[in-house]
Amino acid sequence: FGEHLTGYLDFSLKLLSQQVSDAPVRIKFTFAEVPSELNTPFDPYPGGLSRAWLQDEVMTLMTVPIEASIPRRVSFRYLKIELLGASSFDFAFDKLTFRAQTSAKTAPLPLASTTDPLIRKINEVGLLTLKECMQTVYEDGPKRDRRLWIGDLYLEALANAWSYKNHDLTKRCLYLLAALANDEGLLHATVLETPTPHPQNGTHCLDYSLLYNVALLEYLKETGDKEVALDLWPVVVRQIEMALRQYSDDWIYDMQKKPIYWLVFDWKDNYDRQASMQGLTAFSLEKSYELAKMLGKEKEARDWPRIAGQIKKAARKTFYDQKNGVIVSGPNRQVSYLSQVWMILSETLTAKEGAKAMATVLSMPDACYPGCPYAYHYVMETLLKCGMRQEARSLLTSYWGGMVNKGADTFWEVYDPNNDELSPYGFFPINSYCHAWSCTPVYFINKYPEIFQR
Numbered sequence: 001f002g003e004h005l006t007g008y009l010d011f012s013l014k015l016l017s018q019q020v021s022d023a024p025v026r027i028k029f030t031f032a033e034v035p036s037e038l039n040t041p042f043d044p045y046p047g048g049l050s051r052a053w054l055q056d057e058v059m060t061l062m063t064v065p066i067e068a069s070i071p072r073r074v075s076f077r078y079l080k081i082e083l084l085g086a087s088s089f090d091f092a093f094d095k096l097t098f099r100a101q102t103s104a105k106t107a108p109l110p111l112a113s114t115t116d117p118l119i120r121k122i123n124e125v126g127l128l129t130l131k132e133c134m135q136t137v138y139e140d141g142p143k144r145d146r147r148l149w150i151g152d153l154y155l156e157a158l159a160n161a162w163s164y165k166n167h168d169l170t171k172r173c174l175y176l177l178a179a180l181a182n183d184e185g186l187l188h189a190t191v192l193e194t195p196t197p198h199p200q201n202g203t204h205c206l207d208y209s210l211l212y213n214v215a216l217l218e219y220l221k222e223t224g225d226k227e228v229a230l231d232l233w234p235v236v237v238r239q240i241e242m243a244l245r246q247y248s249d250d251w252i253y254d255m256q257k258k259p260i261y262w263l264v265f266d267w268k269d270n271y272d273r274q275a276s277m278q279g280l281t282a283f284s285l286e287k288s289y290e291l292a293k294m295l296g297k298e299k300e301a302r303d304w305p306r307i308a309g310q311i312k313k314a315a316r317k318t319f320y321d322q323k324n325g326v327i328v329s330g331p332n333r334q335v336s337y338l339s340q341v342w343m344i345l346s347e348t349l350t351a352k353e354g355a356k357a358m359a360t361v362l363s364m365p366d367a368c369y370p371g372c373p374y375a376y377h378y379v380m381e382t383l384l385k386c387g388m389r390q391e392a393r394s395l396l397t398s399y400w401g402g403m404v405n406k407g408a409d410t411f412w413e414v415y416d417p418n419n420d421e422l423s424p425y426g427f428f429p430i431n432s433y434c435h436a437w438s439c440t441p442v443y444f445i446n447k448y449p450e451i452f453q454r
């Protein structure tokens with residue numbers, strides 16, 4: 001179809017001769033975001049998520065001529081049509097139309113004429129990715145899971161602020177999540193809208209909960225909408241309280257303390273998340289305090305700067321390998337990109353220490369590197385924070401540009417240049433190939449024109 005589309009397909013069949021149809025017609029439609037979904041057999045299905053996400057639909061049409069629609073919403077660029085059963089009469093597709101949907105309406109601003117063509121293309125692909133994911137909520141992926149996740153919302157809202165500026169959508173998502181928190185006020189990591197808005201019960205990701213606070217702060221900075229921020233303030237307080245319950249007396253995030261939470265951060269096997277969580281907590285505490293100040297709520301939040309300080313102090317003691325200048329995490333003292341990232345974004349490491357840690361990790365062939373664009377977003381933020389502009393630009397062009405060079409017209413949920421078949425779900429065709437959290441080059445390219453547009 002020349003571009004990625006999300007919505008509904010209608011078609012009609014007509015007779016080609018004077019004959020009448022004497023039997024039903026059976027047709028299989030396979031919708032695909034990437035070509036490999038069309039030539040990889042789906043069955044026997046080896047994947048870990050529902051087989052039903054795959055977009056193959058068999059329709060039985062009892063007569064010709066006929067008008068029909070594929071009942072489910074589909075998300076695709078490519079369509080394969082197979083005739084599975086027909087009698088002897090001749091027929092053909094008459095009309096084939098598509099009703100595309102998005103809630104991204106405003107045209108984004110053009111880039112400077114000096115922008116490198118690859119970066120221009122990355123921006124376009126990012127914009128299309130975001131547009132497709134902007135439906136009645138910020139969906140994570142319009143093919144799969146078609147629902148709102150906090151982590152995806154945060155990054156989509158950042159990119160939206162630098163492109164389509166549909167702030168009402170951000171507001172709607174912030175309220176939906178807040179309304180569907182659990183009995184203790186802890187946010188669910190993900191919520192669905194149909195048949196009626198409901199959370200994915202019991203799915204809590206503590207890193208995502210803490211990022212909700214940051215997303216609200218960014219919303220307030222972008223819109224000045226204090227009314228909404230005040231309304232949602234109690235949610236912010238509760239996420240902090242819930243996260244701090246997981247800390248030991250000496251201010252280390254306790255991975256064993258019940259309840260044991262799912263920490264997302266990345267889709268990457270064997271990545272140790274403890275140091276990242278320690279850093280993210282301090283980061284969120286300080287951002288939440290900034291929000292408190294903007295809302296005149298410093299009193300309620302008065303302990304947060306001190307606690308953030310204690311968490312950082314403990315972090316340096318436990319996770320900072322002074323000799324090698326890197327953060328290590330877990331019993332095997334793992335060196336990962338993301339451990340550095342969160343200790344730098346939270347300013348647990350100084351700017352100088354941070355730049356050294358990033359340079360070290362980037363040059364370490366055996367460092368645990370990220371598995372998906374969501375994680376690389378934070379690597380980009382970190383490089384920019386450390387003043388490593390050239391490294392940030394090369395990462396953008398090599399990582400997101402790598403997808404573009406492989407033919408992507410929307411950015412993928414997971415991408416490891418060393419493993420084209422990587423899938424968190426055991427079967428790459430079930431991956432989402434238009435995934436919200438991968439759209440953030442839009443944010444970087446537009447926010448930092450001096451780095452990315454000349």
Ligand code: RAM
Pocket residue numbers: 140141145149150151152264413437
């Ligand atoms: C997957 C989706 C979604 C993400 C969660 C944690 O199911 O890719 O984007 O937020 O994981």
